[in-house]
Amino acid sequence: MKNVIDSFVSLGHWPSAGSFGFNTDILATNPINLSVVLGVLIYFGKGVLNDLLDNRKQRILNTIRNSEELRKGAIEQLERARARLRKVEMEADEYRMNGYSEIEREKQNLINATSNSLEQLENYKNETLQFEQQRAINQVRQRVFQQALQGALGTLNSCLNSELHFRTIRANIGILGAMQEITD
Known part of the structure; x- marks a missing residue:
């Protein structure tokens, strides 16, 4: 076991011309390791992410349906208001002949109030949709981050023991010392 650990921690590398061996250069293998970890995260996290997105999509669709129902109610009110307006x-027209202008003002007030109500309902619907979408995105980001962090911590905890950790630190200190001697 000690020889296997030393082979992964050591600074040297095996010649690769015509033979098979492990590449112990940490800087060269890091992108490969990262791509493997990302691939595993994407493969296993895709289902959870799809479920979260589907749930959020259903909530957003329900919000849209509710907003549409409110819109239909507002349209019905508008139709009633238009009938009343007619x-x-x-x-x-009857009072105008008699010189009354109060009815004209009431008509304008009614139109303005109904128009304002429709605008407010439309704005509320749009704000609700934007809020729900942003909230869904934030929740998905948070869950993906938590799952990735938990996976990384689990991998680190299962792979590192104190002896291997100290050997890695000593090897890296040796590398830094060698680099310092080269630059001097």
Whole structure:
């Protein structure tokens, strides 16, 4: 076991011309290790991520449906208001002959109030959609980060023991000392 650990920690490398061996150069193998870890995370995290996104999608769709129902209710109110407006317009024509202008002001107030209500409902729907989308994205990011962190900690805890950790530190100190001697 000691020889296997020493072969991974040592600074030298085996000649690769025509033979097979392990590359112990940490800087050369790090991108390969990272790509393997990322591949495993993507493979196993894809299902969880898809479930989270599907759940969030359903919530957003429900919010959209609720907003559409509110919109339909507002449209119904608008239709009732338009019917009332037509009625008021007929009465206004009658009163206009008599010189009354109060009906005209009431008509404008009714139109403005209904228009404002529709604008507020539309703005509320858009804000709700944006808020839910941002919240979904933040939750997915947080969960992916937590899962990646837990996986990395689990891998580190299962692979490192104190003896291997101290040997790695000593080897790296030796590398730094050798590099310092070369630069001097």
